[in-house]
Amino acid sequence: MNPAIRVAGVTKRFRSLQALAGVDLEVAQGEFFGLLGPNGAGKTTLISCLAGLARPDSGTLEVMGRDVVRDYRAARMALGVVPQELVFDPFFSVREMLRIQSGYFGIRNNDDWIDEILHNLDLTGKAGANMRMLSGGMKRRALVAQALVHRPPVIVLDEPTAGVDVELRHGLWQFIRKLNQDGHTIVLTTHYLEEAESLCGRIAMLKAGRVVALDTTANLLQRFATHTLKLRLAAPVSLPPPFSARILSQEGAELLLGFDHYDDVGHLLAGLRAAGGEITDMALGKPDMEQVFVGIMNQN
């Protein structure tokens, strides 16, 4: 079986700026895949190369085994892209726009599917509304609808939840999850790391145009994150070894300690008391993607 996405040796330069510096990546069919990285890491550029909106300087990209340059028709039929920018055509209503988009992909009489998408995205009531009249969140969902008119097996969403409120975000994720369960491959970029953590089976992290981490979400968490104990003390103390090795960060009387098992907490607290620390506030934290992200970005 072909991978849903194959990226091999892709480089892309904008004048003096190396936006992609040799990216290799494979996403299997049916995966829910996260593409993370700070602003300017090259996520959107990589998606643009995949969608034919940009041309790589070297390397190849395939969607469902179809080369995006040589076999662009088949590759584009297999790909649905939700662009990062909130773009729309002010001349048309939501339904007109979706019919036109269907036509671009060679599909006539697509209204049954269009109705289903609109229903799932809670846009049924806005089908006749001009695109200009929609709120930001609605425009974002209309963009998602637009990417789905041709039932692409691979769906790429570039920061789809930027500027979407919490409730809508939940609805959107429910729908995207359902699409994934129905067999669609999903690739997602987002700034909400907890979103990526809860949704994505595998994650690639991009920095300065390079893949700096690529693993399952579980493995990344295991390798790069620990449970944390956040403490505020009445006054700063200096912890002796072996406890000092647990310090992740210390700022005055604020202390962040890492640990692997809940049993360790007792020892840590005992050690702290022995060192004369008086606790005024305390919070436990689970391993999360933010630690992974910060850790990996600082390493590289």
Added chain:
Amino acid sequence: MEGFKTLLYKECLRFWKVGFQTVLSPVLTAVLYLLIFGHVLEDHVQPYPGVSYTAFLVPGLVMMTVLQNAFANSSSSLIQSKITGNIVFVLLPPISYREFYAAYVIASVLRGVACGVGVLLVSLPFAALSLAEPGWVMAFTLIGGAFLGSLGVIAGIWADKFDQLAAFQNFLIMPLTMLSGVFYSIHSLPAFWQGVSHFNPFFFMIDGFRYGFFGVSDVSPWVSIGVVSVCFVVLAVITLQMLARGYKLRA
């Protein structure tokens, strides 16, 4: 094919939805020219024997309207799509650059024709027009419109801002159409300016188009159609090259 047809349909719908601005307003402009110039010059100028000035003026205005609006259609559609960013919706689907080109150019010709027909209909009460050889009228409309539609594609893709496009329109398209013999027969010009006119492709479009009505023209319609066709083919090749490379459309 379906992708091409849909893009063509969308491009037509786009101007038709704002027809007041894209069709009626250019028709009004042309009719104002007709009323004012016709009124002032009717008794003073007779370009061809047996053809009144107003009658002479009508085909020129019709063709000028066709050309200017064909240019306006593709150029304004493309620059709007680029600036608002919704150009991605036509770049993401499996539409080839040839289909892309054909859709934009044909829509431009159709807008030009819609405007031209409007001017012609409104002018009929003012001038006794004959239609000597309608085949020439059709041929020059189509090729002239396609030439300007193609030029509009280039301008719309090249320009990054509306004022760059306005400069293209005001410093190139307007002077070339105005100075192409819409309002006069070039035989009334000094020899030097007659010579200069022969480097303006718009002159041949207007002159050939007018031949279709009166069966008289400054140069043979065969020469005109030859010049205009060569110009169109050269421009089409350049435009297709631009689109094939993705110039300013695909980074």
